[in-house]
Amino acid sequence: MTSDDTADRRGQPRRAGDRVTTRTAVREAIRSEIAADAPTTTEMRVRRENAGTPVIELDHVSLAFDEPVLEEISFAANEGETVVVVGESGTGKSTILKLILRLLVPDKGRVLIDGEDITHLSFEEALQVRQKMGMVFQGAALFDSMTVFENIAYPLREHTDLNEEEIEARVREKLEFVDLEPDKVMQQMPAELSGGMRKRVGIARGMANNPELMLYDEPTSGLDPLTTGTITRLIMKLQRELGVTSLVVSHDIRSAFRMATRVALLYEHHIVFFGTPEEMAGSDNEYIRDFLGGF
Ligand SMILES: Nc1ncnc2c1ncn2[C@@H]1O[C@H](COP(=O)(O)OP(=O)(O)OP(=O)(O)O)[C@@H](O)[C@H]1O
Numbered sequence: 001m002t003s004d005d006t007a008d009r010r011g012q013p014r015r016a017g018d019r020v021t022t023r024t025a026v027r028e029a030i031r032s033e034i035a036a037d038a039p040t041t042t043e044m045r046v047r048r049e050n051a052g053t054p055v056i057e058l059d060h061v062s063l064a065f066d067e068p069v070l071e072e073i074s075f076a077a078n079e080g081e082t083v084v085v086v087g088e089s090g091t092g093k094s095t096i097l098k099l100i101l102r103l104l105v106p107d108k109g110r111v112l113i114d115g116e117d118i119t120h121l122s123f124e125e126a127l128q129v130r131q132k133m134g135m136v137f138q139g140a141a142l143f144d145s146m147t148v149f150e151n152i153a154y155p156l157r158e159h160t161d162l163n164e165e166e167i168e169a170r171v172r173e174k175l176e177f178v179d180l181e182p183d184k185v186m187q188q189m190p191a192e193l194s195g196g197m198r199k200r201v202g203i204a205r206g207m208a209n210n211p212e213l214m215l216y217d218e219p220t221s222g223l224d225p226l227t228t229g230t231i232t233r234l235i236m237k238l239q240r241e242l243g244v245t246s247l248v249v250s251h252d253i254r255s256a257f258r259m260a261t262r263v264a265l266l267y268e269h270h271i272v273f274f275g276t277p278e279e280m281a282g283s284d285n286e287y288i289r290d291f292l293g294g295f
Pocket residue numbers: 065066069087088089090091092093094095096
């Protein structure tokens with residue numbers, strides 16, 4: 001018996017039946033995406049124990065440029081969570097990352113990292129807090145004139161006292177983590193790599209300093225479905241194996257559902273939904289269902 005039958009038997013209007021069917025289909029699709037990467041019992045326990053310890057928190061944040069961009073934005077990513085912020089183009093997703101990196105300061109509200117309000121920090125203090133974060137920029141944004149090795153070594157040279165030997169060991173370790181063969185790629189230039197390999201190098205560079213939290217801006221945009229899957233799994237591996245807290249900004253609702261512990265949906269300056277993928281799939285909200293329509 002399908003949900004459609006149920007709806008008709010209960011004498012609900014046709015439109016309500018359609019709605020139930022759509023929602024069931026979305027739920028099923030999400031369930032199978034999630035099942036493919038279901039966390040282990042230990043991971044679930046660790047997540048439950050850490051629940052309620054926010055690593056990143058936005059507390060009633062508002063920001064306007066010429067026009068309001070974000071209004072009264074509140075959400076948090078707890079330790080070990082992957083929160084994915086989704087929303088249409090121009091809704092302020094990258095702006096949220098800039099606020100967390102303290103490249104921007106909100107007009108109102110607070111941004112907290114590990115419980116510390118970073119909104120009023122000095123430039124030097126903000127740099128210190130930024131050391132806790134690894135950033136993967138949209139399009140990977142590698143330095144085109146540097147080899148893969150130098151790209152990943154760059155943050156280590158800038159922000160650590162590691163010697164050459166230690167830097168090389170760290171670069172190799174990170175390349176192996178993202179499933180690239182160090183001896184093959186270290187001396188290559190970014191232009192010689194495929195789009196998916198560039199993203200992986202971008203992730204290796206973002207995690208070079210062993211950050212406790214990772215920020216990703218559109219990590220899967222412009223990739224084919226297979227490579228999108230690879231990058232999605234890589235982000236999940238960082239969470240699972242290293243316990244890294246992640247905030248991902250993405251258009252890609254499919255990979256968002258796969259990797260997110262919680263999803264934040266940004267619409268017309270506000271977070272209109274913040275919850276688990278299952279809760280989102282079960283939502284009655286008209287805009288959420290439209291947004292999920294292509295799923
Ligand atoms: N420095 C700035 N000065 C003025 N306006 C800005 C600035 N940065 C962003 N904006 C505006 O703020 C809004 C949100 O921009 P943002 O880049 O955060 O959106 P986004 O959700 O990341 O979009 P996309 O999905 O296209 O990357 C846009 O209207 C943009 O034009």
